Amino acid sequence: MPEQSKCTMRDVARLAGVSTSTVSAVINETVAVSPQRKIRVLRAMEALDYEPDAIARSLKTGRTNAIGIIVPDITNAFYPEVIRAAEEAAQEAGYSVLLCDSSEDSNLEERHLSALFSRRVDGILLACCVNSRAQQTLSRRRVPAVFVDRLPPASMVNTVCTDNVQAGCLATEHLIGLGHKRIGLLAGHTALSPHHDRLEGFRKAMQEAHLPILDEYLMTGDVQFEDGFDAARRMLHLPVPPTAIMASNNKLLMGVLRAAEEQPLRIPQDVSVLGFDDYLWNEHFNPSLTAIAQPARQIGRKSFELLQQLISGPAAARDSPLHAVFPAELRVRRSTGAPRG
Amino acid sequence: MPEQSKCTMRDVARLAGVSTSTVSAVINETVAVSPQRKIRVLRAMEALDYEPDAIARSLKTGRTNAIGIIVPDITNAFYPEVIRAAEEAAQEAGYSVLLCDSSEDSNLEERHLSALFSRRVDGILLACCVNSRAQQTLSRRRVPAVFVDRLPPASMVNTVCTDNVQAGCLATEHLIGLGHKRIGLLAGHTALSPHHDRLEGFRKAMQEAHLPILDEYLMTGDVQFEDGFDAARRMLHLPVPPTAIMASNNKLLMGVLRAAEEQPLRIPQDVSVLGFDDYLWNEHFNPSLTAIAQPARQIGRKSFELLQQLISGPAAARDSPLHAVFPAELRVRRSTGAPRG
DNA sequence: AGTGTCAAGCGAAACGTTACGATATGGAGT
DNA sequence: ACTCCATATCGTAACGTTTCGCTTGACACT
Known part of the structure; x- marks a missing residue:
């Protein structure tokens, strides 16, 4: 003993x-x-x-070997994967992770930031929330930070994310390739960069295919199940409904499924359905769900790597921002098919 | 500025x-x-x-106002909910959370524990992994700790968890109530307390109903998709197959679904299916999935509350262990029904 | 012998706080 | 006028490290 x-x-x-x-x-x-x-x-x-005693050591050296990670909602299955990969990389490099959940609330986000500053973390990984003031708050400090997935509007920051424009394009092109001309999109909250970019990708692909973008086929704003349900139901009840619907978020997608079931419309015969973010269970749905997959693990790992570079590199290196962009991948399953007729 | x-x-x-x-x-x-x-x-x-400067303050006061949370796999959707609730409670009380993922690896778990000790966290929340040595390691230290969800075999520890015996009972009774007599169980890793206890609950309910427990209807051990698929397929190919199958883990359940689909057997007409752990998407499966729901948020919050009690209470109060047990809830949906005939 | 070089080891001063004993200040009670 | 106390304030010693400059021997070279 x-x-x-x-x-x-x-x-x-x-x-x-x-x-x-x-x-x-x-x-x-x-x-x-x-x-x-x-x-x-x-x-x-x-x-x-x-x-x-890591505390005493930190006091003396000015380094804590700890980083903060702030996500808007750890319950969203995308983030745990990112976090896990980042934490893994961090632990390998001898860093610990302080985890904060901002609950999509910018005030809470600010409080978390303050706490992290106070604890003198060496760096911060941040997926910012709607109306985030984090970018300004961070720029006042000298703390290295990398924005992950959700990027702030400002430009001079370090970022790691999926190429969501490409993702939106890829998804749209897949449907166009199947013969769809009337495609609906539940785009989500366009103030959030991933949603905004996917919408842009959608626009781009439609334009390139010389297809019109109809207001009735586009819904932006809220991202809950009911919002998806209502919007999809509205679209599907139009005189000329879309033959395919994409949803930029998992809960919206569930709403689409429910609206289709309600009519009832068969998937994919009557309407094709496609989601962003691929989850384990997408494969086991009936029918299995076609989806865009983001390389969450790569994003997590790369985020930490960039952060570490900022932390241990010379201060001068922090002047021009670092960026990493990963391509999205399309996983074709059974929920998308050729339109009728 | x-x-x-x-x-x-x-x-x-x-x-x-x-x-x-x-x-x-x-x-x-x-x-x-x-x-x-x-x-x-x-x-x-x-x-x-x-x-x-929280560092300097900690050095002086001996308190860090930080707790550690170790989970075996943050990618398992149950834990993010627990973590979120615990983190919320922690943040309200002025505590920060150091998050560690042990990847179900007891050596990594030990390393995480060392790191947390070194950082002088005020307390630790732990969902331990298979073959965990955490209980011994923790008992050597004076650090307050609460075991969450996954409990170590030892008894003199503080715990918060679902009443998994009751959960197993509840699920089994539901099926028995529907008229099932031949019930299969993919029990998972019985060295893990939740799985072990659910199996016990199953046994209890079967005994009380004077129903036999057949070896061919029971599978323990691995918990991956393929394991569930193989086991379910084996059971469903028996001369006298079970009329209902329960799975103690989500991936196993997916395997069951796949095995049923393969035959093909209709759910619930040909075979009823029930899972432990309820997720958002269970409701949107086709058919929607009957499942046992654990009060993850309550567990997370309560865990922190007990931990805080241990931290700020008198040292003497740490002698008799604290326990909190929450009842599980059955969410009846479409995947369970009366057996044929 | 005297000098210079070098590695190995030490003492003490930080780092930014808190906590404790000591010191001022100003009335109220005698 | 004197003590006595309560209250407000301060100086300083920690807390457990790291770091830096200094000392010490050992050794090789004039």
Whole structure:
């Protein structure tokens, strides 16, 4: 049964018969220590079950080896994957992760930021919420930060995200390729960069195919199940309804499914359905759901890598912002098919 | 544009023309300060955009106002809900959360624990992984800890979880009530307390109904999609197959669905299907999935509350372990029905 | 022998806070 | 006028590290 571990570097030093500086040198391998002393120190550390106090170390060095991650809603299955990958990379590099959930509330987001500043984190990974003031708040500080997935309107920031314009394009082209001409889009909250960009991709693809974009086939704004249900129902009841509907968010998509079921319309024979964000269970739906998949793990890992680069690189390197963009992938399943007739 | 905020208590004190002790007193409201001085201090803090250094404070006070949360897999949708609720409660109480994902790997779990100890967190919330040594590791330290959802075999620990025996009972009774006599169970990894307990609940309910428990209808061990698929397929190909199958884990359940589809068997006419853990999309499956729902948010919140009690209560109070058990809830949907004939 | 070089080790001063004992200040009670 | 107390304020010693400059020996070269 080892010690109660209430022990400090001084205890180790005393037991080993050396000074605390030597213990520190052994721990950090910062200067050479003779082998026999090194062994004495290591033995003492072992015997006392010594563990360096990260707090004291941070106070002295000014570095905490901790980063903050703020997401708008950890319950949204996309973020856990990002977080996991980032945390994995962080842990490999000896960093810990302080997790904050802003609940899509910019005031809470600000409070989280303050807390992180106060804790002197070395850097921040942020998927910002609607109406976020984070960009200004961060620019006042000297804390390295990388915006992930949800980007602020401002430009001079470091970012990692999916190429959502391409994603919107890809999805639309898939449907056009199947023969669809009337495509509906529940675009979500266009103040959020992913939703905004997907809409843009949609527009681009439609234009390139010389297809008109009808107001009745476009819905922006809220992103809950009921919103999707209402919007899809409205579209499907039009005199000339769309033959395919895309939803920029999972809950909206569920709403579309429900609206189709209600009529009832068969998927994909009567209406094709496509979602953004691919989840494990999409494959097991009946019919299985065609979806755009984002490389969440890559995004998470890359975010941390960029952040670490900012943290440990020279301060000058922070002047021109870093960017990483990943392509989205289309997973074709059974919920999309050729339109009737 | 405020200051660069490289400022310390001394800067504030100098500007306000008081001593650092007074500034500290104002911040912590630990001793009375005359109104006019208090105002001077507050103004100075404002002017310098001062933010207390949590690191220095922690070093001095021995408290970090941070807790650690370790989960086996944040990608499992149950945990984000727990985490969110716990984090919410923590943030309300002025605590930050250090998040760790053990990837179901006990060595990584140990490393995370060490890191948390080193960072001197005030307490730890832990959903332990298979073969966890966390209980021993924690018992050596004086760090308050609460085990959440996944409990270690040992008894003298603080715990918060669903009543999984009742959950297993409830699910089984539901099927028995519908007229099922031959019920299959993919019980998952019985070394994990939730899975173990659900199996026990199943046994109890079957016994009370005087129904036999057949080995061929019981599968334990792995918990991946393929495992569920193989096991369900095997059961459904038996000369006398079960008329209902329950799965203790979402991936297993997906395997069951796939196996049924393959035959093909209709759900619920040919075979009823029931899952543990209720997710948003269960309702939107076709057919919608009957499931046991755990009160994840309540569990998360309560976990933090108990932990805080341990942290701020007298050390003596830590002797007899705290427990909180929440009832599970059955959500009856379309995937379960009366057996044929 | 005297000098210079170098590595290994040490002591002490920070880092930014809090907490504690000590010191002023100003009435009220005698 | 004197003590006595309560109240407000301050100086300073920690907390457990790292870092920096200094000392010490050992050793090689004149």
